[in-house]
Amino acid sequence: MALLLLLIQGPAAAILLSRLLQGPGRRPPLQPKSPTLDLLGKVSVVVPTLNEAERIGPCLDGLTHQSYEVREILVVDSRSEDGTPELVKTAQQSDPRFRLLTDDPLPAGWVGRPWALHTGFLHTSPASEWVLGIDADTQPQPGLVASLVQAADQEGLDLVSLSPRFILKSVGEQLLQPALLLTLVYRFGPAGERSNGAERVMANGQCFLARRALLEQLDGYSCARASFCDDVTLARAAAASGAKVGFLDGCQVLKVRMYASALETWHEWGRSLDLKDATSPAQKWGDLGFLLAVQALPWLALPLLLLAEPSLPVQVAIGLNASLLLTRFALLLAIRGSYEQVGWAFWLSPLADPLAVLRIAISTLSTPKRWRGRDYSSFGA
Template identity: 65%
Template sequence: MLSGLAIALLLIQIPATCLLLSRLSKGPGRRLPVEPQTITSPGLGTVSVVVPTLNERERLTPCLVGLTHQSNEVREIIVVDSRSTDGTPELVKNAQEQDPRFKLITDDPLPPGWIGRPWALHNGYLQSSPESKWILGIDADTQPMPGLVAGLIQTAEKEEFDLVSLSPQFILKYPGEWWLQPALLITLVYRFGPTGIESQTAERVMANGQCFLCRRDVLTKLDGYKSAKGSFCDDVTLARYAAACGFKVGFLDGAKVLKVRMYEGAWQTWNEWGRSLDLKDASSQGQLWSDLWLLLSTQGLPLPTALIFLTCWGWGISSPFITAVAGLNLLLLSIRFALVLAIAPSYDRTQSSPTASWLFWLSPLADPLAVLRIFLSAIQRPTQWRGRTY
């Protein structure tokens, strides 16, 4: 019976492992992280920044301060508020007194078929200056570092990207999130490979709306954010639509220029981030279930499978197939622990106690839970998001 189970696992896991290794093997050739830069004079006033907000007062200040420190390549900073009731507009007005580039607008009531975030971004794009060459979407929970916009623009111009987004450096504070969040992040690495690589097809394109730069003329050709209006992962939906239309799309490492404090604790991370990580709104059913098979085979199963078959081995229950499946899953676990070292620069340890952050190194033990969260998200559609009910 155990040999039969071992054969079944080998048939499921070997193809998935080969696919995973083919994706991870592209890592050494990936583009270097974006570096902070100072812009040269031709870049002055070429960027309109759009920040969507809805009751973000508690975490908006670092974002506003970071944007203030961007140099003159930023023409305007448009904060699109969706009728916040927590004092967010007053916070933006205070920032406007210090930096006249800030502009506060209120978007119209949400039309049928739209999700709040793409609607706010679409309104910001429509209200932006036609003189700006680039539109940069920035989330309220980000902390832009000095030189972010200049470095991103220089990279986009050099690489001739039409649309490019960045992965940030994450700020974690509590033990539970240090254990769970890296496991959830790895589900993206397993499905789409490391940041900075070339995507072979539009359906494998990855993006991050926390820092999302697009040429204005390209966004006009895409009809703004309408292609992603009903998507809970509007960043990936829009990026894949742009790639399918023939535009060059990039997803780069931005850990040196952008930080983000997304959620407070493990429960918020599980509940909020986990709801959109399946990317079902940007994927076909075939792609979605193919990705779930890959995650189950290479991230969800290795830990329990290795423990079960090594225990059987210790009890003297052995066969060539049992040995093979135990070895394969030990290999997958060793890859996973090696990736902990690879993603370590994506985390800021300066704002957390050592007693909490050490759990980062044990995050592979949360992999079965992370994969379970992706499965649950794949079969459910959110009914609430960022204070709105849909």
């Protein structure tokens, strides 16, 4: 058993180490910036909404505090029934940059979110050089948009998205969510990492800035029309076309309260984290095997190894698995800045790693049937 573990885990641990060693050389977190006159009216913001009344308030407020670099804020509503449009109309009374749009009925073959973003893009001003997609659950901080555009210009990026600072409230969230987040770090490295190829590019659609010229080249969000991880699908398509794509640490300029409970996190976030819509079958299954080897298996293997006869292979396997667990706990210090506040459950979140990998496996083996209240059971039929 020890030899089999070493055969499986040894190469995976080496890959993990090579990715984590990129951390010290990554781009530092973005800092809030004040706009310069050359940014005047450069950005159109698009916010897709569907029954977001309970959480859109901080997003609308945060957008009103962005400066003159934002030309317009288009809220594309998909026929909400909870008062979301009324909240946008109220915001419009104090900030005329807000415009409320209602997208057309969802066409066949489209997922709701990319359809709303595509609709918004088609209605943005041609005078805007950049289009920024912002999710309704985000809390943009002052200086967000200016810092994004300045970073993109300085680095020559055509598309850039941010990892946010997460707001977690319950014990269950603080146990589960960091374990799910680490599945992304293990597979793709930390935000700000510079060396990923097109097939390993990461993105976060919660805050997704793209040059208008790039979106025109890609026909808007059409290439991600059927994707439940449209952000990664679009970013990888852009990178494959030759665009320069960045995924930066935005913990100082963007906050997000994604889900209201651990159960909602498990169901909603977990079903897209496998990224199968943006991934080849070989990469999808390879990533799952990798997570099993370095994130889930150490918790299961180490107790058995400690009970085995202490042969040399057993001792080496014990050392390897203990090192993987120590690395996992050490990573909590690295991701601490990505959370608004943490409690004791956060520091015990590595215990939830087997559950997180199980969630990725379940998602890998299934196709979503419902998403944000919409029925996709006939997708692909």
